[in-house]
Structure formats: structure tokens, C-alpha cells
Amino acid sequence: MSDAELEKFPQHKFGQAFTTLKCECPIYLPWLEKRFKNADGQVQPGRVTDFGQLCVNYDIIVNCSGLGSLSLVGDTDLHPVRGQILKVQAPWLKHFIRDGDGLTYIFPGISSVTLGGTRQKDDWRLTADPKDCSDMFERCCALEPSLKKSQVLTEWVGLRPSRGGLRLEKEMFQHGSRQVPIIHNYGHGGGGISLHWGTALEATQLVKECIGNRYLASNL
Incomplete structure (x- = not known):
């Protein structure tokens, strides 16, 4: 100055x-939701208390639960x-x-x-x-x-x-006889809007890798 x-x-x-x-x-967040729905995405309101609830119907989970990961994951650094x-x-x-x-x-x-x-x-x-x-x-x-x-x-x-550092990584969740990949993407602190697009792209890449691995495994 x-x-x-x-x-x-x-x-x-x-x-x-x-x-x-x-x-x-x-304004921005409703626009993002509308864009998601226009791409055939579905929003289902509800409360998740355990990843096992989702493993029944889904093969890959992306965890963007923010402070909810305290109970969902037991992340004491959060x-x-x-x-x-x-x-x-x-x-x-x-x-x-x-x-x-x-x-x-x-x-x-x-x-x-x-x-x-x-x-x-x-x-x-x-x-x-x-x-x-x-x-x-x-x-x-x-x-x-x-x-x-x-x-x-x-x-x-x-x-x-x-948390001490943003968590963006894959973890395998054991549900009965199945192993379901969970992509964790949380802990952005006050920088969520600044970082969200980049971390979403990184999380998407991890999801694509999981899909590719499942496809390869099914064809072995």
C-alpha cells in the first residue's frame, strides 16, 4: 500500500x-448442488452413524463428513x-x-x-x-x-x-467378508472454499483408481 x-x-x-x-x-453451494443433480446425481437426506450402513448399497464411499469424522472414524486429531x-x-x-x-x-x-x-x-x-x-x-x-x-x-x-493436516487418502473398510474403499476428504479447517475444488479433484482421482482396480480384479 x-x-x-x-x-x-x-x-x-x-x-x-x-x-x-x-x-x-x-449462492455458490446451491448452484453446486443443482449442477450435481443435473448430472444425474442424487441427494438422499439422512444420518450416517457407521460406514457399515453405506456398505450395503455402495461399493465406494467418499467421506466428506467434516467434524462428523470424530465419531465415524474416531479421528482424535480432528x-x-x-x-x-x-x-x-x-x-x-x-x-x-x-x-x-x-x-x-x-x-x-x-x-x-x-x-x-x-x-x-x-x-x-x-x-x-x-x-x-x-x-x-x-x-x-x-x-x-x-x-x-x-x-x-x-x-x-x-x-x-x-486437524493437524487435511486428510485426503484411501482406506479399506472391512464389512463382513467385503473390503470397501473409503476416500477420506476432510479437515479443511477455515480453508474449505479455498481448497475444495482441488481436493475434490484429488478425491475423484482416487475414486477412479478404485473403480479401475475393481474392473481389473473382476476380469482376472
Whole structure:
């Protein structure tokens, strides 16, 4: 950032400015689901408590259960990192602002501005904490004072499925006399949207390898 740009943030001595894309998940995720269904994919709502439930009807399983892998896989390296944000009405803001540690950020979107945030490890709370809301609003106002006149639209809380490293690998699951391959793809933490396309391609490649191996075995 130039000296003139940095004057807006007197508490900071260094800054970066760049152009990027922002994914609007409330729009993007339904679009992905629609694309899947248009390709003859099927969505069946339900609760899976054991992979054995799926082995009855499926030959290959892809596990993208996030924090659900704590119970499904018994992965003790997996843990929640609680995130809380505010959505405010501030249409005059057009540029992203992010503090150095990434904990304080202002992300303008199509219909609202996102203010954040929190990173609270091993915190399972899904209700908004008033103190967190007040604290993040004050931090964001310190970066952009005009936010003091914004209107708060909603509070939102989510749990990031985090672990020491993302798990993307094949495992053979023994179900009776059968061995069913499971492709694990979870533990993305707060980077799910950033990483999802690449890890999905990797998981797809593992699925293709499993299909190829089954075809070869059936013809031996």
C-alpha cells in the first residue's frame, strides 16, 4: 500500500493491497448442488452413524463428513474451531480490509458486509456470544470508522473442521467378508472454499483408481 493509503490505518506501519475473488457461499453451494443433480446425481437426506450402513448399497464411499469424522472414524486429531461473524448493511464499503493476523476482517459482499471474527479452538458453541459480537464490531470499526453507522442484519456462528493436516487418502473398510474403499476428504479447517475444488479433484482421482482396480480384479 502507498503512504497515502496507509494514512487510513494509523495503527499499522505496513499493508498490502490486491485484487481477488470472493465466493458467496449462500449462492455458490446451491448452484453446486443443482449442477450435481443435473448430472444425474442424487441427494438422499439422512444420518450416517457407521460406514457399515453405506456398505450395503455402495461399493465406494467418499467421506466428506467434516467434524462428523470424530465419531465415524474416531479421528482424535480432528477438532472444532469456532467462528463467529456479523452481517451488516454498509453498501458504501467496496473494498476488503483484513488485519495482519487475519482475526479482524471486513468483507463486502453482494447484499451485505461480513465482519469478523473469532478462532476459538475446541469450542462447540453454536449460539452467538454477545461479547464476541461487541468485540469484533469494535475491532472492525477501528479499521473502518464508518461502520459505526451500519445496521447489523444478523449474527452467525459456524464450526471449522480442523486437524493437524487435511486428510485426503484411501482406506479399506472391512464389512463382513467385503473390503470397501473409503476416500477420506476432510479437515479443511477455515480453508474449505479455498481448497475444495482441488481436493475434490484429488478425491475423484482416487475414486477412479478404485473403480479401475475393481474392473481389473473382476476380469482376472
